[in-house]
Amino acid sequence: MKPTSLKPLLTLILALLFLGAASLPALELSGRKVVIDPGHGGSDPGATGYDGPGKPNEADFNLAVSLKLRTLLQAAGCSVVMTRSTDVAVDLYARRDLVNAESPHAGLCIHCNSFSDPGAHGTETFWCLDYCNGVAAEDQDLATKVQNRLIQFLGRANRGVKRYNFVMCSPTPPSCLAEMLFVSNQAEFNLINSTVGQDNAAAAFFYAVCDRVGVTTPAAPSGLTATAASASQINLSWNDNSGLEHSYKVERATASGGPWTEIATTAANATTYASTGLSGGTTYYYRVRAYNSHLGNSAYSGTASATTQVSGAPSITSQPASRTVDPGSTVTFTVVATGNPTLTYQWRKNAVNLSNGGKYSGATTATLTISNVQQTEVGNYSVVVTNGFGATVSANAALAVNAVIAFYDDFESPAINWTNFVPPATALTVSTAQSVSPTRSAYVNSSLDRMYRNLGVSVDGRLRITAWIYDSTQTRSFVDVRGYTGGGYNQGSLVQLFCAGKYNTVTMPGETYDATKYQGRVVSGANNGWFNLNAPGAPARSAGWHKFVIERRADGTTVDFYVDGILSRTITGTTRSSLDSAAIGSVGTGSEVLGDSWIDDVKVEYFDLPQITTQPASQTVAAGGTATFFVETANTVTAYQWQKNGTNIAGATTSALVLSNVQDSDAGSYGVTVSNGAGPVVSATATLSVAPAIVAQPLSQTNSAGATASFTVTAAGQLPLTYRWQKGGVDLADGGNISGATTPELTLNAVSQADAGSYTVAVSNAVGGVISMPAWLV
Numbered sequence: 001m002k003p004t005s006l007k008p009l010l011t012l013i014l015a016l017l018f019l020g021a022a023s024l025p026a027l028e029l030s031g032r033k034v035v036i037d038p039g040h041g042g043s044d045p046g047a048t049g050y051d052g053p054g055k056p057n058e059a060d061f062n063l064a065v066s067l068k069l070r071t072l073l074q075a076a077g078c079s080v081v082m083t084r085s086t087d088v089a090v091d092l093y094a095r096r097d098l099v100n101a102e103s104p105h106a107g108l109c110i111h112c113n114s115f116s117d118p119g120a121h122g123t124e125t126f127w128c129l130d131y132c133n134g135v136a137a138e139d140q141d142l143a144t145k146v147q148n149r150l151i152q153f154l155g156r157a158n159r160g161v162k163r164y165n166f167v168m169c170s171p172t173p174p175s176c177l178a179e180m181l182f183v184s185n186q187a188e189f190n191l192i193n194s195t196v197g198q199d200n201a202a203a204a205f206f207y208a209v210c211d212r213v214g215v216t217t218p219a220a221p222s223g224l225t226a227t228a229a230s231a232s233q234i235n236l237s238w239n240d241n242s243g244l245e246h247s248y249k250v251e252r253a254t255a256s257g258g259p260w261t262e263i264a265t266t267a268a269n270a271t272t273y274a275s276t277g278l279s280g281g282t283t284y285y286y287r288v289r290a291y292n293s294h295l296g297n298s299a300y301s302g303t304a305s306a307t308t309q310v311s312g313a314p315s316i317t318s319q320p321a322s323r324t325v326d327p328g329s330t331v332t333f334t335v336v337a338t339g340n341p342t343l344t345y346q347w348r349k350n351a352v353n354l355s356n357g358g359k360y361s362g363a364t365t366a367t368l369t370i371s372n373v374q375q376t377e378v379g380n381y382s383v384v385v386t387n388g389f390g391a392t393v394s395a396n397a398a399l400a401v402n403a404v405i406a407f408y409d410d411f412e413s414p415a416i417n418w419t420n421f422v423p424p425a426t427a428l429t430v431s432t433a434q435s436v437s438p439t440r441s442a443y444v445n446s447s448l449d450r451m452y453r454n455l456g457v458s459v460d461g462r463l464r465i466t467a468w469i470y471d472s473t474q475t476r477s478f479v480d481v482r483g484y485t486g487g488g489y490n491q492g493s494l495v496q497l498f499c500a501g502k503y504n505t506v507t508m509p510g511e512t513y514d515a516t517k518y519q520g521r522v523v524s525g526a527n528n529g530w531f532n533l534n535a536p537g538a539p540a541r542s543a544g545w546h547k548f549v550i551e552r553r554a555d556g557t558t559v560d561f562y563v564d565g566i567l568s569r570t571i572t573g574t575t576r577s578s579l580d581s582a583a584i585g586s587v588g589t590g591s592e593v594l595g596d597s598w599i600d601d602v603k604v605e606y607f608d609l610p611q612i613t614t615q616p617a618s619q620t621v622a623a624g625g626t627a628t629f630f631v632e633t634a635n636t637v638t639a640y641q642w643q644k645n646g647t648n649i650a651g652a653t654t655s656a657l658v659l660s661n662v663q664d665s666d667a668g669s670y671g672v673t674v675s676n677g678a679g680p681v682v683s684a685t686a687t688l689s690v691a692p693a694i695v696a697q698p699l700s701q702t703n704s705a706g707a708t709a710s711f712t713v714t715a716a717g718q719l720p721l722t723y724r725w726q727k728g729g730v731d732l733a734d735g736g737n738i739s740g741a742t743t744p745e746l747t748l749n750a751v752s753q754a755d756a757g758s759y760t761v762a763v764s765n766a767v768g769g770v771i772s773m774p775a776w777l778v
């Protein structure tokens with residue numbers, strides 16, 4: 001129940017605060033009207049109590065109960081009109097006319113009885129007899145409901161529902177007149193003269209009104225919300241739609257369909273509840289209903305749920321994975337993290353935050369997307385995942401970009417004419433990435449004595465040609481590789497892969513290579529540098545297919561010849577800076593039987609050396625601090641190795657070198673070697689300087705006059721460290737009773753009051769200084 005009339009007022013204020021958008025809640029008795037007629041009053045005291053004339057008398061009791069009833073009704077949203085609300089006399093017919101004018105849902109005339117015999121007692125309620133102006137059955141219904149509730153709440157004898165011609169029984173709207181009890185009876189006088197008696201009488205009329213208008217349960221709460229407040233608490237809130245509830249009952253479940261457990265009973269008018277003692281990361285469901293001890297439970301509110309928080313910083317359940325891609329690719333890095341929401345993400349490259357724009361998108365989401373990847377995007381990517389409890393940094397995911405495939409030809413074209421120099425249709429440069437997936441092989445007609453094809457590749461870095469030579473069981477075949485000078489084929493050094501042979505049948509790929517059957521030799525003479533396989537006199541080869549890899553180093557001086565990946569031969573090539581080219585072709589001696597040999601799937605890869613775009617930076621760190629060196633690079637990097645004073649540091653093989661708790665021994669010069677297939681590049685060196693730091697502060701102390709006092713400091717940092725003790729900020733010097741003024745320990749002999757004060761020590765070295773906290777001598 002709502003024993004206060006504040007609620008409608010507060011609700012109204014709230015409604016106004018929300019610019020009138022909110023409407024008053026429809027309470028149980030909203031839209032209902034009751035006229036309360038407290039009998040007698042003023043010059044008419046009504047019945048005299050058993051204790052004789054004088055207050056309190058019937059009129060006082062009638063008014064007291066009526067005012068309490070008004071409060072109950074208004075709290076439940078009912079409109080209330082009083083025929084009197086103070087101790088005044090009101091004409092009976094005026095009262096009746098007021099009821100008629102107001103046309104209430106009920107008119108309640110509240111009286112007490114009396115009789116000459118003080119033993120007379122009990123409760124009775126009257127409705128109209130001869131002059132009934134309304135619907136008699138409604139009057140009787142109201143009177144019956146009032147009588148029943150008075151019997152229930154006051155517990156006095158039931159004298160019945162009766163008809164009588166009281167004026168106040170005759171208004172048109174449903175009305176009745178209740179004689180609550182006999183004030184001429186001592187027990188009943190005492191009852192109605194008590195708070196509990198008056199409260200019960202008011203409640204009886206209140207519930208009679210509820211009965212009359214069909215309010216059988218409290219109004220259900222609405223708008224239930226559940227919000228996780230912590231790992232163990234969910235806060236509930238709802239709308240209080242009832243004006244008569246005695247409490248709200250809160251139920252909880254761990255599944256949306258229950259089973260439900262009642263976990264709490266709140267006070268009346270509650271609109272919030274904190275559900276505590278919960279398990280973290282668990283979803284709980286709630287519903288609420290209003291309860292009135294006389295009307296029972298309301299319907300349930302809707303169901304609301306919330307998931308309790310999970311304490312701690314986010315946990316990464318799936319790290320971003322390193323990727324190696326072709327140039328021009330789109331790459332995504334994804335992290336999967338769990339933890340208390342809301343998780344936020346910040347992707348980084350080499351520990352530097354990224355923002356969206358250019359090639360980057362999703363820099364603050366769980367997935368980072370990088371478009372058109374080139375060597376400039378090579379680096380270590382990580383993500384910081386943050387929530388209200390902290391931040392977690394993912395592992396690094398390395399992005400590597402494959403070497404540019406400058407040329408790839410599977411020789412599918414039947415129109416190949418290798419007799420003549422055929423420049424490529426399109427000039428191929430390292431920036432023109434091409435990739436062709438061969439679907440079938442093609443052959444070179446070896447009737448041509450000397451065939452080659454200029455691959456048209458300019459070489460600044462390292463060139464690698466991979467070719468597959470197919471042969472059969474025939475007597476001769478060879479592949480020649482040479483660094484070629486002159487001859488008009490091309491300017492500059494030529495790396496040529498030649499093949500000639502005579503074959504009547506073709507053996508498909510798959511046969512195992514037998515290294516013992518391949519021999520190599522360098523042909524002397526004008527073609528110095530030619531490399532012939534299966535030279536005269538060598539053992540006959542097996543049939544099969546064979547993969548050859550020819551590499552030309554970036555310095556242009558040598559060509560390494562690999563058979564099935566095994567370095568077989570290094571050939572000195574002709575150096576011509578910055579412009580090499582590669583050719584592949586066939587040469588025969590002219591004495592072989594004509595036949596076919598097969599060259600297939602020629603791939604020319606081009607590697608750039610790593611390029612250091614950000615050198616490691618020199619830094620000064622206080623002892624105990626953390627030093628971080630990092631290098632940023634362009635082009636693919638396959639390995640990092642940090643060095644200190646020129647010596648490799650074990651395990652320091654990423655783009656960043658982190659030194660924690662640095663000490664004197666860490667001071668030195670640091671550098672890193674970055675490598676890829678084209679070779680190593682050494683960074684500039686950076687210097688780590690270790691400034692002093694106080695490890696143990698001097699301690700304050702109390703000494704008696706004449707005693708010896710000493711202060712000690714422990715400091716760390718790059719050696720040598722120098723010390724200078726100070727008193728009140730003024731440098732001290734040895735002498736008098738002071739010694740050790742430039743050492744870690746200051747001693748004062750035979751201290752006197754003059755020595756009292758604050759002592760500090762300045763510790764410095766070549767790269768910095770620090771002053772201790774003051775220590776007091778008292």
Ligand SMILES: [Zn+2]
Nearest residue numbers: 039046111112
């Ligand atoms: Zn009366």
